[in-house]
Amino acid sequence: MRHVEFPDQTCSIARALEIVGERWTLLVVREAFFGTRRFGDFEAALGIAKNVLSDRLAKLVARGVLGRTSVVGRGNPGDYHLTAKGKDLFPIIIALMQWGDRWGDGEPPVRVVERASGDEIAPMRVTSQEGAALALREVAILPGPGADEAMRRRFGA
Amino acid sequence: MRHVEFPDQTCSIARALEIVGERWTLLVVREAFFGTRRFGDFEAALGIAKNVLSDRLAKLVARGVLGRTSVVGRGNPGDYHLTAKGKDLFPIIIALMQWGDRWGDGEPPVRVVERASGDEIAPMRVTSQEGAALALREVAILPGPGADEAMRRRFGA
DNA sequence: CGGTATCCCATTTGATACTG
DNA sequence: CAGTATCAAATGGGATACCG
Numbered sequence: 001m002r003h004v005e006f007p008d009q010t011c012s013i014a015r016a017l018e019i020v021g022e023r024w025t026l027l028v029v030r031e032a033f034f035g036t037r038r039f040g041d042f043e044a045a046l047g048i049a050k051n052v053l054s055d056r057l058a059k060l061v062a063r064g065v066l067g068r069t070s071v072v073g074r075g076n077p078g079d080y081h082l083t084a085k086g087k088d089l090f091p092i093i094i095a096l097m098q099w100g101d102r103w104g105d106g107e108p109p110v111r112v113v114e115r116a117s118g119d120e121i122a123p124m125r126v127t128s129q130e131g132a133a134l135a136l137r138e139v140a141i142l143p144g145p146g147a148d149e150a151m152r153r154r155f156g157a
Numbered sequence: 158m159r160h161v162e163f164p165d166q167t168c169s170i171a172r173a174l175e176i177v178g179e180r181w182t183l184l185v186v187r188e189a190f191f192g193t194r195r196f197g198d199f200e201a202a203l204g205i206a207k208n209v210l211s212d213r214l215a216k217l218v219a220r221g222v223l224g225r226t227s228v229v230g231r232g233n234p235g236d237y238h239l240t241a242k243g244k245d246l247f248p249i250i251i252a253l254m255q256w257g258d259r260w261g262d263g264e265p266p267v268r269v270v271e272r273a274s275g276d277e278i279a280p281m282r283v284t285s286q287e288g289a290a291l292a293l294r295e296v297a298i299l300p301g302p303g304a305d306e307a308m309r310r311r312f313g314a
Numbered sequence: 315c316g317g318t319a320t321c322c323c324a325t326t327t328g329a330t331a332c333t334g
Numbered sequence: 335c336a337g338t339a340t341c342a343a344a345t346g347g348g349a350t351a352c353c354g
Contacts, residue, residue: 006184009203010266012257013187013250019260021180023326027163030170034298039336045311046166049328054337064260085260087293091281092256093170095248100169103176103221103242107303109167110312114285115297122286124248127279128271131288136244140272141191146264155267180346196316206348211317 010148019063020089024048026096028056032066032086033093037079065089095124167305176220177246181205183253185213189223189243190250194236222246252281 005021006014020026024046031042043053057080060066065086070078082089094112101108112121125133143152162178163171177183181203188199200210214237217223222243227235239246251269258265269278282290300309 005180009184011184011187012254012261012265012267014184014257015261016253016257017183021183023162023178026174026178027166027168027171030168033293043336050337051329051339052327055326082293088256088259090283090293091252092249094283095252095281096173097169099245099249100171100173102245104169104172108169108301109303109305109308110169111299111301112296113299114291115295117285119286121291121296122284122288124252124281124283126247126251126281128274129276129279131279134271134278136190136239136247138272139269139278142268142270144265144268146266148266151266200316207317208319208349209347212346 010146010151016092019065020092022056022059024052025056025060026093028053028060029065029082029086029089030093030097032080032082033090037081039080042080060086091124094121098123167303167308173249176222177249179213179216181209182213182217183250185210185217186222186239186243186246187250187254189237189239190247194238196237199237217243248281251278255280 005018009015020029027046027048028042031045034045036042036045039053039057042048042057043050046053048056057066061068061080064083066080067083067086068078069081097110097112113119114121126139127133141155143155147155162175166172177186184203185199185205188202191202193199193202196210196214199205199214200207203210205213214223218225218237221240223237224240224243225235226238254267254269270276271278283296284290298312300312304312
């Protein structure tokens with residue numbers, strides 16, 4: 001395996017996966033969304049090896065997904081919490097959860113509800129600016145401003 | 158590493174990641190969304206080793222994310238295409254792409270637009286049934302019908 | 315073209331022990 | 335409690351060669 005995760009990929013998904021694509025990483029992030037803040041709680045909830053957890057947390061902090069808060073009355077470095085960048089993973093976490101629920105076997109282990117009403121949240125959908133759901137065939141892929149030559153050739157001028 | 162990817166996880170995200178969480182897998186799926194159908198095209202677009210690509214495609218087929226279509230005039234097994242289960246990964250792919258664009262450096266390599274209008278698609282959001290965007294603090298996690306004892310203890314009765 | 319079979323090595327993982 | 339250090343074993347990845 002090379003050191004760079006996905007070499008030569010000009011792709012936003014590859015870029016995202018270089019940050020959250022490692023094994024265990026998204027489960028650590030999920031735990032953070034569930035409110036877990038302490039090393040030992042991550043460890044217990046995930047059943048992950050300590051060194052791996054340590055590595056994942058450190059990387060998530062280094063990459064700006066998690067931050068640390070010092071806690072009064074505790075000498076340790078402090079709790080982990082989602083940064084704005086981390087909280088912005090919310091749609092990804094929810095989309096994964098919903099897909100897992102729809103296509104996995106068994107009932108959903110957790111429900112995500114609107115706090116105010118108690119209603120289940122809506123299924124994640126790709127929509128137009130006006131909010132209309134878009135199927136795959138209703139969208140087109142075009143080269144963006146950051147497209148390299150290969151991309152431009154591929155998706156038309 | 159154990160054989161089971163994420164042992165003892167009662168979690169929809171873990172279930173999803175057991176299918177699409179392996180290295181390269183989501184990039185293969187992305188390619189499928191971009192319209193790639195043939196082994197050699199995946200290979201060229203991704204710069205992935207043949208054996209790894211072979212493995213990922215086989216697993217995606219085995220897990221129902223991709224299907225194969227026989228192509229007339231070609232003796233080979235046939236093209237790969239997204240199944241309904243695969244197409245349902247659309248929100249995940251788009252959410253990852255948008256997050257990578259927002260938080261990565263550099264301009265977006267590709268744009269996803271509504272075919273009819275040419276407008277960019279909307280950012281993925283977690284919403285209520287009525288379509289109102291929900292922030293993290295506006296939702297609650299509750300044990301679902303498939304929750305095990307630990308889950309129930311954790312998220313309240 | 316579309317793979318499969320082999321080989322080798324870098325990485326990763328998890329267990330255990332240890333430390334402030 | 336919150337990690338770091340060490341280590342053996344498994345795995346994953348890429349390269350190459352081969353095949354229908």
